[in-house]
Amino acid sequence: MIELKDVCYARLGTRDLEGATTFATEFLGLEVAERRRDAVYFRSDDRSHTLCYFEGDPEDQSIAFEVEDEAALIAAADTLDRMNHRVERGTVEECERRKVKDFVAFLDPTGNRIELAVRPERSGKRYFATRDAGITGFSHVGLYTTDPVRDEAFWTQVCNAKVSDRIGDIPLMRVNEIHHTIALLASDKPGVQHINHQVTNNDDILRSYNFLADRDVEIVFGPGRHPTSGARFLYFKGPEGMVYEYSVGVDAIEDEETHQPRQFGFEPTSLCKWGSKPQSSFRR
Amino acid sequence: MPSVDIAFVRIATSNVAGHAAFAGDMIGLQVVPGSDDEAWFRSDIRRRTLVFTPRGPSSVGIALHAPEDVDAIAERLREAGHAFEWHDRDACEELFVRSGLRVTDPSGNVLDLVYGPHHSGIRFFPQRDNGIQGLEGVGLRSTSPERDLPFWRDLLGFELRDRVGEIAYIGTDALHHRIALYPSDRPGILYINFAVEDLELVMQNKYHLQSRQVRLPFGPGRQAASGQIFLMAEGPEGLLYSLVTETRKIDPTRHRPRQFAPEASSLCCWGSRPEGIAELTV
Numbered sequence: 001m002i003e004l005k006d007v008c009y010a011r012l013g014t015r016d017l018e019g020a021t022t023f024a025t026e027f028l029g030l031e032v033a034e035r036r037r038d039a040v041y042f043r044s045d046d047r048s049h050t051l052c053y054f055e056g057d058p059e060d061q062s063i064a065f066e067v068e069d070e071a072a073l074i075a076a077a078d079t080l081d082r083m084n085h086r087v088e089r090g091t092v093e094e095c096e097r098r099k100v101k102d103f104v105a106f107l108d109p110t111g112n113r114i115e116l117a118v119r120p121e122r123s124g125k126r127y128f129a130t131r132d133a134g135i136t137g138f139s140h141v142g143l144y145t146t147d148p149v150r151d152e153a154f155w156t157q158v159c160n161a162k163v164s165d166r167i168g169d170i171p172l173m174r175v176n177e178i179h180h181t182i183a184l185l186a187s188d189k190p191g192v193q194h195i196n197h198q199v200t201n202n203d204d205i206l207r208s209y210n211f212l213a214d215r216d217v218e219i220v221f222g223p224g225r226h227p228t229s230g231a232r233f234l235y236f237k238g239p240e241g242m243v244y245e246y247s248v249g250v251d252a253i254e255d256e257e258t259h260q261p262r263q264f265g266f267e268p269t270s271l272c273k274w275g276s277k278p279q280s281s282f283r284r
Numbered sequence: 285m286p287s288v289d290i291a292f293v294r295i296a297t298s299n300v301a302g303h304a305a306f307a308g309d310m311i312g313l314q315v316v317p318g319s320d321d322e323a324w325f326r327s328d329i330r331r332r333t334l335v336f337t338p339r340g341p342s343s344v345g346i347a348l349h350a351p352e353d354v355d356a357i358a359e360r361l362r363e364a365g366h367a368f369e370w371h372d373r374d375a376c377e378e379l380f381v382r383s384g385l386r387v388t389d390p391s392g393n394v395l396d397l398v399y400g401p402h403h404s405g406i407r408f409f410p411q412r413d414n415g416i417q418g419l420e421g422v423g424l425r426s427t428s429p430e431r432d433l434p435f436w437r438d439l440l441g442f443e444l445r446d447r448v449g450e451i452a453y454i455g456t457d458a459l460h461h462r463i464a465l466y467p468s469d470r471p472g473i474l475y476i477n478f479a480v481e482d483l484e485l486v487m488q489n490k491y492h493l494q495s496r497q498v499r500l501p502f503g504p505g506r507q508a509a510s511g512q513i514f515l516m517a518e519g520p521e522g523l524l525y526s527l528v529t530e531t532r533k534i535d536p537t538r539h540r541p542r543q544f545a546p547e548a549s550s551l552c553c554w555g556s557r558p559e560g561i562a563e564l565t566v
Contacts, residue, residue: 202483203554206504210555223487223504274484275491 002076002159004175007140007182008064008117009049009098010195012242013056020053020239027217028197028244029133033123039097044197045137048099048121051195058240061192062105063141064115065175070102073118077104079158090115109154110146111190131211133246134204135197142183142193142243144284151184164253165228168266172228177252179229187284194235194243201248205232208246212236220282224272228264233272235282243282286356286441287457290419291347291381291401292333293476296340299520303336306519310498311478312412327478328418331380331402334476342473343386343394344422344463346440351383351399353441358385360439371396390435391426392471397440412492415485420528421461421477425468425563426452432465445539446509449546449566453509458533460510466563474563475516475524482529486515489527493517501559505552506530509544516558524561 014020021040024030030042030051039054067073080087090103101119108114129135145151148169155161161173164180172180185193199205209223218237225232226247233247253259264270268277297303304323307313316324316332325334348354361368368387376383382400389395410416426432429452436442442454445461453461466474480486490504501524503515511532517525544550546566548557558564 203506206506206554206556214555225484225487274487275495 001157002079002116003068003072004065004116004159004161004181005068006066006176007138008066008100008115008120009047009052010138010141010192011052011054011060011062011064011098012192012240013058013060014053014239015055015058016239017053017055023239024051024053025130027131027212027215028238029129029131029135030197031128031130041099043123043127044135045127046122047138048123050138052098053239059191060113062113062115063143063192064098064100064103064117064120066120067116067118070118073102073104073116076116080104080106083158108143108190109151110144112143112192113190133208134200135246136200137198138195139178139198139247139250140181140183140196142185142196144187144189144191144193145184146186146188146190148184148186155182155184162256163261164259165262165264167228167264167270170266171261174253177254177256179231179251179253185283191284192242193283194245196245196247198250199246199248202232205234205246205248209234218279218281221278222272222276224274224276227270227273228262235278237281286348286350286353288349288441288462289347289401290344290421290462290477291330291398292335292345292379292396293419293422293473294335294337294343294345294396295473295523296338296342297336297521298338300336300338302520303523307334307336307525308411310493310496310519311517311525312410312414312416314409314411326404326408327416328408329403330419331404333419341394343396344424344473345379345381345384345396345398345401347381347398347401349399354383354385354397354399357397357440361385361387364439366435366439371398389424389426389471390432391424391428393424393426393473395440414489414492414527415481416527417479417481419476420459420479420531421463423464423466423474423477423524423526423563425470425472425474426465427468427471429465429467436463436465443536444541445534446542446544448509448544448550451546451551451566455534455536458536460512460532460534468563473523474561475526477514477526477528479531480527480529483513486513486527486529489517490515501561502564503552503556505554505556508550508553509542 033041033043041049042051044050088105099121100117103117105115152171163171173182221235231247231250313325323336371384380402381398384398445453452465455461499518515527
């Protein structure tokens with residue numbers, strides 16, 4: 001079984017690196033860790049980077065998860081190989097571009113590019129945001145799936161994810177005590193549906209709601225509260241259709257032994273217990 | 285400094301039915317039966333906290349916790365030569381209080397200083413799950429908060445807690461404020477604060493009221509001076525219901541009034557802006 005420790009970074013291609021950088025800093029509030037000619041690295045916490053926009057195709061997206069060590073990486077590569085998932089070992093140059101010691105890349109059953117990384121760099125410098133959004137760090141992602149049942153089996157049997165709850169066919173899966181690190185949403189093709197950063201408190205959610213709406217950033221869902229994880233949330237549109245989320249207060253699964261995933265019907269109150277409804281642009 | 289509660293709000297109006305529909309169906313307050321031409325509601329353990337009546341004037345009921353406290357106020361009013369009237373037995377019965385007097389502030393707001401507002405043996409049960417816990421305060425229009433302040437402070441026993449521009453927050457106990465005075469061209473009740481359980485309920489109310497086409501001219505927001513989270517809903521004739529939570533407690537022995545800048549962020553530090561309310565536009 002592939003043991004995922006935590007989500008690590010997201011890499012997104014963009015046709016407008018300048019615009020994406022402006023969004024990531026002035027609106028989202030991340031800190032620029034490093035600027036290169038064709039890529040910009042952003043921080044959200046004590047990691048060296050958690051988001052990288054690079055010049056390229058917006059459909060070229062990767063999500064990386066950290067694994068324990070080199071041995072775990074090799075074991076993971078082996079597992080995937082034996083299942084006939086094509087696995088690519090990162091070259092020295094590619095590792096450098098991701099600020100990791102080593103990684104392998106493969107496609108999940110839907111075709112999302114997933115990277116397993118070892119020894120991702122941490123920064124010695126404290127995180128300092130570009131705007132006071134209260135961000136405490138990159139926390140989880142939503143991924144599109146062309147078959148939720150098949151992909152849930154992949155993440156929970158080939159990898160160590162566990163389903164915390166389901167909304168209709170959307171499994172919310174954890175790899176540690178945090179309610180979810182991966183959410184799967186049905187679509188006709190692969191892609192990252194949303195990128196989540198945790199913020200400090202409810203005030204941050206409401207403040208950002210007004211801040212972003214005042215600047216004509218499209219609010220696609222919220223402010224609201226998920227009945228599944230208990231988190232208060234806000235989803236908004238970023239460059240090239242990416243949805244970003246702020247949330248606070250994601251439940252921890254205290255008792256691994258006894259937790260049973262709940263089944264919520266696929267209706268608005270399952271996604272928000274306050275009564276907000278997602279816009280059509282929340283997902284494909 | 286004796287602490288007070290806001291015991292009731294009476295709204296004189298020719299549109300009792302319209303107000304009653306809003307207070308009951310939209311806000312979800314509990315109907316109190318007992319009148320043919322007035323509409324009565326409650327919001328907590330007290331027998332009645334909101335009245336819509338065709339017979340004027342409008343008034344705000346301020347409850348003192350001992351009859352001596354009302355007497356002391358009467359004494360100060362008398363010495364200051366400020367006119368007031370004790371409520372006779374019939375008036376007390378009508379107001380559902382044990383005793384009280386009526387006085388008008390320098391702007392013209394009518395206040396009932398009362399002792400012993402009636403409690404009910406029956407638990408409060410709202411018409412919908414609005415999370416309302418009780419009547420907490422009021423916002424009043426004032427033709428000059430600065431001129432009015434000595435009346436509230438020296439005669440009624442309130443303390444100035446903070447200002448935003450000329451807007452004054454006043455209180456008597458650890459709660460940051462129960463009454464706020466807003467510069468206006470006339471007296472009147474601008475808003476009624478109902479405490480709700482927590483932010484959860486404020487947000488649930490926001491989406492519920494929005495879906496019922498209720499105008500929400502201000503909030504969800506958080507007042508800088510008091511930390512109070514609020515959501516204002518507009519009822520008939522511009523009467524605002526403000527659903528509030530997290531109003532800060534302060535130490536009355538140590539708190540010194542601060543002057544907040546007359547900027548929108550002083551009235552809401554989350555960035556929401558009031559729409560179409562002159563008194564809230566700084």
